[in-house]
Structures are given as structure tokens and as C-alpha cells.
Amino acid sequence: GAMVGEVVAVDTRSGSTRVDVRVAHEARVPRPGDGVVLASGVATSDEEGGALYGVDVEGDIARLTFGRGGVDPRRVRKGDLVWCTSDVALTKQLQTMAKEGRESVGGRTVAARAAGEVGAPLRVEYTCRATGVTGAAESASLLQEATSDGGALSEAKLRKTLGALGATTLRLEGGDGGGGVETGALRLGQRLFLPAKELKAVRREAADALLGALREAESKAIARGEAAAAPPGEADAMRAEAVVAGQDAARRAANAEASARPSASYATETAVTVLCRTREQAQAACTLPWLDEVALDFLEVFGLKEAVEDVRAAGKRVVVATPRIIKPAEEHLWSFYVKLEPDALLVRGTGLLQHFVELGGPGARLEKGVVVPRLHGDFSLNAANAVSVGQLLAGGALDRLCLTHDLSAAQLAGVAEYVGPEGAGVLEAVAHMHLPVFHTEHCVFCRFLSDGENRSDCGQPCEQHSLRLRDEHGAQHLVLADQGCRNTIFAASAQSAARDARDLQAAGFGRLRVELVDESPEDTLKLLSGYRGVLRGEVDPEELWVEMSTMRDGSGLAQGVTRGSLGGAGDRERASLKPTAYQM
Structure with a gap:
């Protein structure tokens, strides 16, 4: 939604919840009927919000009034951000456009049936006239006796609500103005009452049930080569889905076969890798006999060449990280990194990846005998699901890919499990890091020092x-500057997957990365040995967690450790999400 402003006060003395909001510069003040959300900034919690009953503006303060019970004032805090998530006028316009669009391409005509009595749930059924397929749902609340005639259910009210089928290809028989709803089994004479929210919810659930049943029946018909009763556009989509379903079945079979092979080519043990930002860290890491690779991310190139030589002399593979951003007139930087002759480059942007592809990809010979090394994709390529993983690996330019930081541990494991053992073997996850929370061209060093x-x-x-x-x-x-004078700010607390490492290993990840910032050589060794010990079952994750929480950074402070985004709840079921205003 659009940003409105920030909560400055909450008032419940009138019985309704009133929230005073300092309106942001050039922000639009919502109107009565618009929907707003009050966001606390906690990603895993459900936010408060709802439709506005009233809006009063005085200066830069907007007083937003919600209906009684619409918002829990105990969960609204000063400083919460306010977002406008639905616009009454825009919603009506979109609904009109959608209705016109559905009428232009056709749809499925359905009949509706409602049944129920006082003390029982309201049952709503939709039946497709063309196929006879039915979908049904029951309300979560029981029907009650209305306290007034205006609040009682009527045939007109049912036609209007059950005919508002939103962004679907379903159309109520006779339109939403009349006909199409059978109420013979509904005891309307009992003056039945059901909250409007519940009535809309049971409508959505019944429509979803019908659409699900239709897709199943029609997809089977399409798979058999028969004609489908779905509208043309939806039938085309179903044909595509049938092809994808076949591909998924083939993929699952191939993964099962690969899992059964004792000599599969993918990694059978998750390896620990390290990304160092100082020469001292790299030298310490090179003393570990089991560590086969060291990545170097020197934001300033000073000392990088010497560090590459140190790692190579220790018999380890050396990976050099490229800049996060390469601006115009900085294109020459890529050649500097290639001329270091690393075993691989850590690529952080699709522009640079495309440039290497156009040069011929890994193994391509350039001027003066320089060869493009192997390419590893970093988290900033935003591989967040199996689709993006497949797209980035499909060209063959990358032989390793690190998943994005936006995923929880459960989501990381889900991606690895979906792509199968062989695909997961080339995936990497960051198990330890100080999150780069901000990257800016403004140089704090130059400004203040x-x-x-x-x-x-x-x-x-x-x-x-x-x-x-x-x-x-x-x-x-911590603030670090790169060779282009851009600054990266790293979070004070480390984000750790120590408690999730074994689950990620079980999911099939080929490598888990430990990213260092300004850790000492001694702590470098403790971290690397600790994570390897957790993966091998030799170290308890909680013991490593306690040890990490006491580690001091370059300024002598112990700033703790957290799971951060790794502790997120994972994907949410579609049915658990709040409906949008358009769906309502």
C-alpha cells in the first residue's frame, strides 16, 4: 500500500479506536471507507488494521477512526507506520473493469443455493451449470436471530453478496441483481443473522471450492485430450499447467532415482566455506587442514593481491568477490579481478554475470592469455525459489549459487528439497553473517573524518x-568503504544458522558459508571449527551459540547473536492470508 505516516497517539475514550497519525510529506490522507494497516515492523506478526469509519485532518495530523472492535488498540504503538492498503474509489473502478473484462471473455455460469437455520451454520453451494460440478462451504459462525429487520438476511441481500464473485471466472445466474440463488432450505422466516464479514468469507470459500473442483475435473479432461468447459484463456493456462505437472513428475522421479544411486555426482556432505574481509582472517583460515576454499571480499583492493597469493600458497581454492555495484565508467574493474587469476569469482549482479556470459563464460580466453574463471552466484542475485534458481543455473555460467537472505531457514530447506539432491548440491546458504543492512554512495568517512x-x-x-x-x-x-567510496553498514549482531545447520545439511545444501566482518583470527578459527563441528555432530548448536554471543568485535564489544530472518515462520497458507479489498 501507500505510506500515510506514523502513529503519534491512540485514543479509545469514545468507545471506538482513534489513531492520530503524523502524515508523511506529500502522502495522501485516506478517506472514510479506505482500508489501512498499522505495521509494527515485526514481519512474523499479523498487523492491525481495517476500514476507516471517519477521518479528520488538522495540520499534518490525521485522526483516523475505526469502527468498534475493528482494531485492537493494545497492539497499536506510537511509532507504528500506517499504510493505506485499499482505496474505495479505486476498488470500485477496478471491480467495474474486472466485470467488463470477464463479460468480454465469457465465464462459467453458476447457480447458488443457501441453507441453514438458527443455531446451524450457513451452507452455501455453487453449481456450474455447464458441468454440474459443485463446490460448497459452511460459515464458521452459527446463524442467529436478528435483533432488527434491517439486519436479517433476505433474498436480495443474499443475491447481492453471493453474486459478488470478485476476480473469478464465475458469474451468478441472472447476474447479481436477481435470480440464481435458491433459498428453499434457508429458514428466512426465522429472521436469520450472520455478520457481513462471515457471509463474504463463506462466499469466498464456496467459490474457491468450486474452482478447485472444476480445475481438477477440467485438467484431467485436458490431459486426456478432451475439450474443456473452462473459458478459453483459463483452458490455455490449464494446458500449460498440465505440461508443468508432467515435468514436475519427471523431476521427482529423477530425484528419487538420483537419491538411490550410491555414487551420485552431487555433494554427499555439506562443506563449510568462509568469506574473509581481512588478510589476517584469511591467513588464520588457511591453517585449517579440512578447509578447501577461502573467499576474499576486500571492499578496498589494497592487500587483495597478497591475500590471493597467501591462499594459493596454502593449497586452498581462492574465490574473489566482485563489487556489489559497478557503475558506468567502472566497467574496467572486472578485468582487475580476472587478472588476479582466482579459482572463481563471486558474482553479485546480473549485469556483471551477463557481461561474463557475453565474453564466452567460464573458460573463455581473453587478451594476454587471461581466462575467465568459474563463476559463483552470490545472494544478491535474489535466488528465492526453485524457479529463480533454475533460471540462474540454466545457462551453465554459474556452477554454484547462494540463496537470498530474505528466506527463513524453513524456506531455504524447502528450495533445496524441491530442486532435488543433485540441484541442492550446487546451492550455498549463508550460515553466519553480519547482515549488510545498508549500502550507500554517501561516504561517512569523508564526511566526518x-x-x-x-x-x-x-x-x-x-x-x-x-x-x-x-x-x-x-x-x-560497522561501516566499511569500497574502492568506489561507497559505504556498507553491517548489522552489529551476527545472524546465525547454528540451530538450523543440520536441517540445511539434511535438505541437501552443498555448502554453508561463514561470512566474517572484523572478527579476530582467533574467533575466525572458533567460528569455522564450531560450524563444522555442528554439521559433524561433534558440537552442540547451543554450545556454539553461547560461545558466539560472547565474541567481541573489532571495537571490543560483545554485541550478541540472533537468528534474524532465519527464524521466520516460513511460507503461509493462502487460506490464512487476509483477503484484499478487491476480493471482498
């Missing part, structure tokens, strides 16, 4: 000083 304006006259204080930003909670977040 020099009198210069840019790199030409600032004196490069970033090469002599360490800098942290302290937030309102006292946490200190």
Missing part, C-alpha cells in the same frame, strides 16, 4: 580508521 569532498582530496581516512554508527539502542554497526 576529513575536510575533503571526495576521494581526490579526503586523504583516504577509511584506510587508517575504523568507524561505527551507534543506533538508538546503543548497538554499534
Whole structure:
């Protein structure tokens, strides 16, 4: 939705909930009837919100009034952000456009039947006239006796509500203005009452049930090569879904066969890899005999060549991370990294990936005998599901891919399980990191530690000083500058998958990465050995967690450890999501 502003006060003295909002610059103040959400910033919690009963504006403060019981004021806090998620005028316009669109392409004509009595749930059935297929649902609440004639169910009210079939290809027989609803089994004489919200909910559930039954029946017909009763566009989609279903079945069979092969080519043990940001960290990591690879992410290129030589001399594979962003006039940077002759490059942007593909991909020979090394895709390529994983790996340019940071541990495991053992073997997940929470072209070093304006006259204080930003909670977040004077701010607390590592290993991940920021060489060894011990069953995850919580950063502070986004609830069932205004 559109940003409205920030909560400054909550008032419940009138019986209704009134929320005072300081309106953001150039934001549109919602109107009565519009829907708003009050967001606390906790991603895993359901937000408060609903339709507005009244709106009063005074200066930059908008007083939003909700209906009685519409919002729980105990869950609304000063500082919560307010978003407008539905616009009454826009919703009506969209509904009109959708109705016109459905009428232009045709649809399924359905008859509706309602049944029930006081003390029983309302049962709604939709039947497709063309096929005879039926879908039904019952209300969660029981029918009650209405306290007034205006609140009682009537045939007109049922026709209007049950005929509002929203963004579906279903159309009520006779339109939503009359006909199409059989009420013989509904005791309307008992002055039945059901809240409007419940009536809309049972309508949606019954319509979904019918659509599900129709898809199942029609997909089977299409798979047999028979004609389908679905509208043309939906029938085309079903044909495509039938092809995809066949491909999925083949994929599952291939994965099962691959799992049964004792000598499969994919990784059978999850390996620990490390990304170092200082030469001292890399030198410490190279002393571990079991570690086969070290990635180097020096935001400043100073010392990078020497670190590459250190890793190579230790007999380890060396991976060099490329910049997060390459701007115009910086295209030459890629050649610098290639000329270091690493075993692989960690690619962080699709533009650079496309550039290497156009050069011929891994193994392509360039000027002066330089060869494009192997390419590993980093989290910033945003591989968040099996589809994006397949697209990024399909071209053959990448031989490893790290999944995005946006996923919970359950979602990470789900992607690996979906692509199967062989596909998961080339996937990597970040098991330990200080999340890069902000990346900006504004150089904090130049602004506060020099009198210069840019790199030409600032004196490069970033090469002599360490800098942290302290937030309102006292946490200190490290700031690092790259060769383009762009700054990355890293979260004070480390995000760890220590408690999830064995689940990720069971899902089939080929590698788990430990990303360092300014950890000491001693802590580098503790972290790497700890995560490997967890994967091998030699270290209890809770013991490693306690040890990590006491580790001190470069400024001498122990700033703790968290699961962060890894502790998210995972995917939510569609049925559990609140309906949009358009669906209502």
C-alpha cells in the first residue's frame, strides 16, 4: 500500500479506536471507507488494521477512526507506520473493469443455493451449470436471530453478496441483481443473522471450492485430450499447467532415482566455506587442514593481491568477490579481478554475470592469455525459489549459487528439497553473517573524518580508521568503504544458522558459508571449527551459540547473536492470508 505516516497517539475514550497519525510529506490522507494497516515492523506478526469509519485532518495530523472492535488498540504503538492498503474509489473502478473484462471473455455460469437455520451454520453451494460440478462451504459462525429487520438476511441481500464473485471466472445466474440463488432450505422466516464479514468469507470459500473442483475435473479432461468447459484463456493456462505437472513428475522421479544411486555426482556432505574481509582472517583460515576454499571480499583492493597469493600458497581454492555495484565508467574493474587469476569469482549482479556470459563464460580466453574463471552466484542475485534458481543455473555460467537472505531457514530447506539432491548440491546458504543492512554512495568517512569532498582530496581516512554508527539502542554497526567510496553498514549482531545447520545439511545444501566482518583470527578459527563441528555432530548448536554471543568485535564489544530472518515462520497458507479489498 501507500505510506500515510506514523502513529503519534491512540485514543479509545469514545468507545471506538482513534489513531492520530503524523502524515508523511506529500502522502495522501485516506478517506472514510479506505482500508489501512498499522505495521509494527515485526514481519512474523499479523498487523492491525481495517476500514476507516471517519477521518479528520488538522495540520499534518490525521485522526483516523475505526469502527468498534475493528482494531485492537493494545497492539497499536506510537511509532507504528500506517499504510493505506485499499482505496474505495479505486476498488470500485477496478471491480467495474474486472466485470467488463470477464463479460468480454465469457465465464462459467453458476447457480447458488443457501441453507441453514438458527443455531446451524450457513451452507452455501455453487453449481456450474455447464458441468454440474459443485463446490460448497459452511460459515464458521452459527446463524442467529436478528435483533432488527434491517439486519436479517433476505433474498436480495443474499443475491447481492453471493453474486459478488470478485476476480473469478464465475458469474451468478441472472447476474447479481436477481435470480440464481435458491433459498428453499434457508429458514428466512426465522429472521436469520450472520455478520457481513462471515457471509463474504463463506462466499469466498464456496467459490474457491468450486474452482478447485472444476480445475481438477477440467485438467484431467485436458490431459486426456478432451475439450474443456473452462473459458478459453483459463483452458490455455490449464494446458500449460498440465505440461508443468508432467515435468514436475519427471523431476521427482529423477530425484528419487538420483537419491538411490550410491555414487551420485552431487555433494554427499555439506562443506563449510568462509568469506574473509581481512588478510589476517584469511591467513588464520588457511591453517585449517579440512578447509578447501577461502573467499576474499576486500571492499578496498589494497592487500587483495597478497591475500590471493597467501591462499594459493596454502593449497586452498581462492574465490574473489566482485563489487556489489559497478557503475558506468567502472566497467574496467572486472578485468582487475580476472587478472588476479582466482579459482572463481563471486558474482553479485546480473549485469556483471551477463557481461561474463557475453565474453564466452567460464573458460573463455581473453587478451594476454587471461581466462575467465568459474563463476559463483552470490545472494544478491535474489535466488528465492526453485524457479529463480533454475533460471540462474540454466545457462551453465554459474556452477554454484547462494540463496537470498530474505528466506527463513524453513524456506531455504524447502528450495533445496524441491530442486532435488543433485540441484541442492550446487546451492550455498549463508550460515553466519553480519547482515549488510545498508549500502550507500554517501561516504561517512569523508564526511566526518576529513575536510575533503571526495576521494581526490579526503586523504583516504577509511584506510587508517575504523568507524561505527551507534543506533538508538546503543548497538554499534560497522561501516566499511569500497574502492568506489561507497559505504556498507553491517548489522552489529551476527545472524546465525547454528540451530538450523543440520536441517540445511539434511535438505541437501552443498555448502554453508561463514561470512566474517572484523572478527579476530582467533574467533575466525572458533567460528569455522564450531560450524563444522555442528554439521559433524561433534558440537552442540547451543554450545556454539553461547560461545558466539560472547565474541567481541573489532571495537571490543560483545554485541550478541540472533537468528534474524532465519527464524521466520516460513511460507503461509493462502487460506490464512487476509483477503484484499478487491476480493471482498
